[in-house]
Amino acid sequence: MSDNKKQELTEEDYLKRHLGDVDSNKGSNSNVFASDIPFTQEAPQQSLKVDELQFFNCDVRELPCGRFYPQGTLFQVRPAKVKEIQAYSMVDDNNFYDIVEKMNYMLQECVRIKYPDGKIGSFLEVKDQDRLYLIFLIRELTFQQGNSLTVNTKCTCGLDNTLELNRKNFSFHVINDKLEQYFNSSSKSYSFETTNGNKFDVTPPNIGLQKAFTDYIIKENNDKVSPNLSFLKIIPFMLGGRSSITYDGIKAKLTEFEQIDDQSFQFLNAAVGMMTFGIKELKKSCQCGEEVHAEMQFPNGASSIFVIHDAFEAYIKK
Numbered sequence: 468m469s470d471n472k473k474q475e476l477t478e479e480d481y482l483k484r485h486l487g488d489v490d491s492n493k494g495s496n497s498n499v500f501a502s503d504i505p506f507t508q509e510a511p512q513q514s515l516k517v518d519e520l521q522f523f524n525c526d527v528r529e530l531p532c533g534r535f536y537p538q539g540t541l542f543q544v545r546p547a548k549v550k551e552i553q554a555y556s557m558v559d560d561n562n563f564y565d566i567v568e569k570m571n572y573m574l575q576e577c578v579r580i581k582y583p584d585g586k587i588g589s590f591l592e593v594k595d596q597d598r599l600y601l602i603f604l605i606r607e608l609t610f611q612q613g614n615s616l617t618v619n620t621k622c623t624c625g626l627d628n629t630l631e632l633n634r635k636n637f638s639f640h641v642i643n644d645k646l647e648q649y650f651n652s653s654s655k656s657y658s659f660e661t662t663n664g665n666k667f668d669v670t671p672p673n674i675g676l677q678k679a680f681t682d683y684i685i686k687e688n689n690d691k692v693s694p695n696l697s698f699l700k701i702i703p704f705m706l707g708g709r710s711s712i713t714y715d716g717i718k719a720k721l722t723e724f725e726q727i728d729d730q731s732f733q734f735l736n737a738a739v740g741m742m743t744f745g746i747k748e749l750k751k752s753c754q755c756g757e758e759v760h761a762e763m764q765f766p767n768g769a770s771s772i773f774v775i776h777d778a779f780e781a782y783i784k785k
């Protein structure tokens with residue numbers, strides 16, 4: 468949402484903005500969604516626990532931030548169990564901090580990352596701007612019998628269209644062309660060199676960093692310290708390769724950031740300003756052939772992603 472808001476920042480505001488960023492991710496490959504068969508059942512190996520059989524493989528290239536993971540990374544995703552849906556069902560739809568927390572918990576339980584070298588990573592290494600996409604992937608795996616979330620929108624031809632909130636209809640933010648030539652495929656980040664001789668590596672932060680910065684914001688809030696918003700906007704993008712940072716670590720970064728030269732600050736501010744990735748909106752083709760678009764939104768609130776809105780009517784024996 469408002470990246471240039473310069474006033475006091477509550478953790479909710481920060482996360483609201485942050486969630487806005489998630490809503491509006493980048494789109495390296497928005498047409499990948501043409502096919503809705505992005506995951507295949509994992510080939511059973513010897514001595515797998517029952518639990519493991521429930522994981523589906525998802526090609527990392529399907530994700531809005533797919534290009535920022537090592538080549539050959541695999542996401543393993545399983546449907547939510549009732550325990551996780553119970554936890555998620557308590558989400559406060561009006562509290563963005565809580566929404567992000569509940570979504571993170573869902574990812575913690577249902578997602579793991581398998582790197583090409585065989586190492587297993589956790590949800591903390593998921594790019595922050597992939598959160599929502601994965602939540603909807605878990606949702607699709609969980610409600611394979613249906614239970615669709617829809618938004619209605621009118622086409623220019625006058626026809627009413629119903630857009631289902633699923634990955635097939637998600638359109639991603641497109642990466643700014645200006646960035647492309649600076650993408651470093653070995654570090655999976657943008658490597659910039661400025662006219663004043665500075666070098667910067669910039670890459671979207673992961674959930675581990677998002678959590679660390681959120682904790683930091685909450686602490687600063689409690690201590691009545693007004694946070695440096697441009698620091699919070701820029702620095703998470705400059706911590707590639709890390710999925711955590713301590714409070715003192717953030718403080719040290721802040722000191723560095725406040726001493727940065729003017730030109731470097733202006734450059735980084737502009738560069739990070741171009742890094743909006745993830746789901747931008749919903750789209751599909753109308754019968755008339757035109758594309759219809761709708762804003763990404765949660766009908767009936769974020770809770771409705773896993774809570775069946777009309778469960779009483781649907782499940783009462785009549």
Ligand SMILES: [Zn+2]
Nearest residue numbers: 622624753755
């Ligand atoms: Zn139409």
